[in-house]
Amino acid sequence: MNKYFKKFGIMFVMTLILSLGFCISAFADDGGVIGTSNLNNTAANSAKVGYQLKLPEVGWKRYDDSDSRIKYGGSGWSKYNSSARYGGAETYTTTLNDYCGFKFYGTKLRIISIMNNDTSFSIDVNIDGVMYNYHQSNALLVSEALVFEIDGLSSAVHEITITNRVNNAHFNIDAIDIDADGYLVDSNESISLDKASMDLTTGDSEQLTATTTPAAVGVTWTSSDPSVATVDSTGKVTTVGAGTATITATTTDGSNLSASCTVKVIANNSGNNGGTTTGASAIVNIAYAKGDNTNNAGGDVSIIFNGVPDTTLSAVKTASVKSVWLGDTFTYTIVVTNTGSKTAKAVVINDSAPNHIQFMPSGITTTQGIVDSSSSASNIVVNVGDIPPAGTVAITVPATVVL
Numbered sequence: 001m002n003k004y005f006k007k008f009g010i011m012f013v014m015t016l017i018l019s020l021g022f023c024i025s026a027f028a029d030d031g032g033v034i035g036t037s038n039l040n041n042t043a044a045n046s047a048k049v050g051y052q053l054k055l056p057e058v059g060w061k062r063y064d065d066s067d068s069r070i071k072y073g074g075s076g077w078s079k080y081n082s083s084a085r086y087g088g089a090e091t092y093t094t095t096l097n098d099y100c101g102f103k104f105y106g107t108k109l110r111i112i113s114i115m116n117n118d119t120s121f122s123i124d125v126n127i128d129g130v131m132y133n134y135h136q137s138n139a140l141l142v143s144e145a146l147v148f149e150i151d152g153l154s155s156a157v158h159e160i161t162i163t164n165r166v167n168n169a170h171f172n173i174d175a176i177d178i179d180a181d182g183y184l185v186d187s188n189e190s191i192s193l194d195k196a197s198m199d200l201t202t203g204d205s206e207q208l209t210a211t212t213t214p215a216a217v218g219v220t221w222t223s224s225d226p227s228v229a230t231v232d233s234t235g236k237v238t239t240v241g242a243g244t245a246t247i248t249a250t251t252t253d254g255s256n257l258s259a260s261c262t263v264k265v266i267a268n269n270s271g272n273n274g275g276t277t278t279g280a281s282a283i284v285n286i287a288y289a290k291g292d293n294t295n296n297a298g299g300d301v302s303i304i305f306n307g308v309p310d311t312t313l314s315a316v317k318t319a320s321v322k323s324v325w326l327g328d329t330f331t332y333t334i335v336v337t338n339t340g341s342k343t344a345k346a347v348v349i350n351d352s353a354p355n356h357i358q359f360m361p362s363g364i365t366t367t368q369g370i371v372d373s374s375s376s377a378s379n380i381v382v383n384v385g386d387i388p389p390a391g392t393v394a395i396t397v398p399a400t401v402v403l
Contacts, residue, residue, distance in 0.1 A: 030214070032061040034180050050138070053112060053146045054086070060110065060177040065091045069184040070176070074098030080172075084143040086112060090174040096167035103159050105253045106182025108151035111162070112175040115142040119172065122165040123148075128158050133165075136172065144174060157185055157253055189213055191251055197262045200229075200239045203318045208235040208261055210249040218252040226392050227316055227337045229263045240335050241316040242267045312340040313347065313387070325401065329360075332397040338387040349382040349395060356401055363398040 035056030039047045045057045056062040063070070064087040076095030081088060090113070091100070109127075111134070113119075119136035125148060126132075134148040164171035178184075194209040208231070210219045221231040228245035231237050237247055242265055250258040313336055320331040334351065338344045347369075353359050361375040369384035384393050 030183055031067060032063050032178075032183070035060045035062070035177075047146050049134075049146050049149055050115065050142070051146050052142050052144055053110075054144050056110075056177045056180075059180050060108075061180045061182065062086070062112070062175050062177045063184055064175055065089070065173045067184060069186055070100055070102045070173070072098075072100045082143075085114075086144050086175040090114065090172050092170055092172040093164060094168050094170055095164065097163060097165070098171065099161055099163040100173055101159070101161040102176070103157055103185035104176075104178045104182055105155075105157050105185060106179035107153045107155050108179055109149070109153070109158075109160065110146055110177035111148040111173070112144055112177065113147045113172045114170075114174065115140075115145045115147060116170070118170055120164050120166045120169040123171060124161075124163045124165055125150075126159075126161040126163070127153070136170070183214070183216070185253070186214060189217070189251075189257065191217075191219065191249060191257045191259045193249060193259045193261050195261050197264070198237070199264050199266075200237075201266055202239050202241060202268045203321075204265075205236060205238045205320070208237055208247060208249070210235060210259065212251060219249045220252055222248050222250070224248070226394060227314065227335050228265050230333070230335075230394065237261075237263060238318075238320070238333070239263070239265045240318050240333060241265065313337070313344055314339050315349075317351075326403065327401060329398060329400045332399055334395040334397065335392060336384065336387065336395075337392045338389055341389050343389065344387045344391075347384040347387050347393075349384055349393075350379070351397065352379045353377065353399070356403070357399050358402050360398040360400065364395065366393065366395045368393045 033056060035058050038045055038057045039051065039053060045059065047053045047057055066087065066089065072091060074093060074095055074097060076093035076098050077091055078093065080090050080092055082090070111125075113136050115136050115138035117137065117139055119138070121135040121137040123134050123136065124131055125134065127150065132148070132150065136145075136147050162173070190213045192211050194211070198206055200206060208221075212219065221233060221235055223229055223231050224246040225243060226245075227241050228243035229237050229239045229247065231247050235249065245263045245265070246260050247263055248258050248260045250256060316335045316337075318333050320333070321328070332351075334349060336347065336349060351359075358377040359375070359380050361371065361377070361380060364371045364375065364380060364382070366382050366384070368387075369382055372381035372383055375381050380397060382395055387393060
């Protein structure tokens with residue numbers, strides 16, 4: 001009898017392990033549970049629709065039906081508490097056209113529910129306006145069952161609505177699984193900037209800070225007019241020329257929420273055309289741009305040319321600092337814009353270093369074209385090529401102050 005009991009106990013443990021498939025997972029910061037092993041410990045995901053899936057597989061993250069970001073609509077929703085449900089309970093209804101909805105960022109989705117002979121045999125899933133259908137009906141009871149799966153969605157925010165299409169049949173939501181690196185989107189997602197407007201002078205820099213909800217959402221930065229002000233990937237705004245530009249931060253999770261700051265730039269009246277000064281001596285430095293069918297543009301203002309050329313270029317040059325000392329390094333920024341109605345052909349940028357300044361040709365960067373091999377510490381040449389109407393090319397030139 002004693003030997004039989006030991007044998008039975010071992011068999012019971014083995015059966016329990018096989019029925020669970022796996023029991024390993026990790027909690028995520030946003031309330032989701034990340035799967036760390038696959039069903040029955042297979043090398044790849046092995047769960048299929050109709051299988052019991054008590055925990056998410058590798059590459060998936062699970063959210064319980066009680067998550068506040070999952071919204072329920074209709075009049076018949078109730079809670080059913082049971083240890084046989086994920087998280088100890090499920091949300092269910094028997095009312096026709098009751099629905100639940102949520103948004104998530106990711107590329108795939110699984111719906112976890114119960115399958116039985118009294119559950120709904122027609123449930124619609126609307127994903128970004130595309131309709132799918134699944135059912136929960138089954139001759140045998142399967143709790144925590146995988147009832148719907150889709151992958152291959154674009155890496156973006158997706159809007160999901162799940163609707164019961166059968167009256168007096170149980171429609172249950174027990175959990176949802178999405179990408180392990182995805183997340184449910186809060187309906188209160190937002191983005192804001194710490195400044196709505198800024199008044200600056202040419203050559204100034206100012207930091208903008210974006211605040212997003214949730215905080216993990218990334219942003220991209222753009223300027224409506226780079227000839228007035230540019231912005232880098234961190235939100236640092238650098239003024240280039242007089243005028244007004246709108247700096248915009250946009251969420252990258254697919255929700256495309258944005259916030260903007262209006263930047264008004266006035267010319268620096270120090271008399272040095274945006275250059276730097278050392279002591280009482282002004283360092284005046286003007287870049288020039290020309291092309292096969294353009295006027296010759298130079299300085300820090302737009303030039304309107306009414307002669308033979310087909311199009312007009314403006315060249316704006318600023319420095320990253322307002323004053324320098326011997327040995328300092330800084331950066332010039334040259335922005336060339338085609339303000340005409342036709343493409344400017346074979347544009348070349350030429351810039352000569354003023355007294356006390358040496359260029360660093362190896363560090364020059366340009367958004368278009370190549371730096372000519374003839375460029376030196378005293379003169380740089382950038383072969384930009386063609387610039388279309390309203391096109392802009394930005395060139396950064398590192399420099400150092402010498403005797």
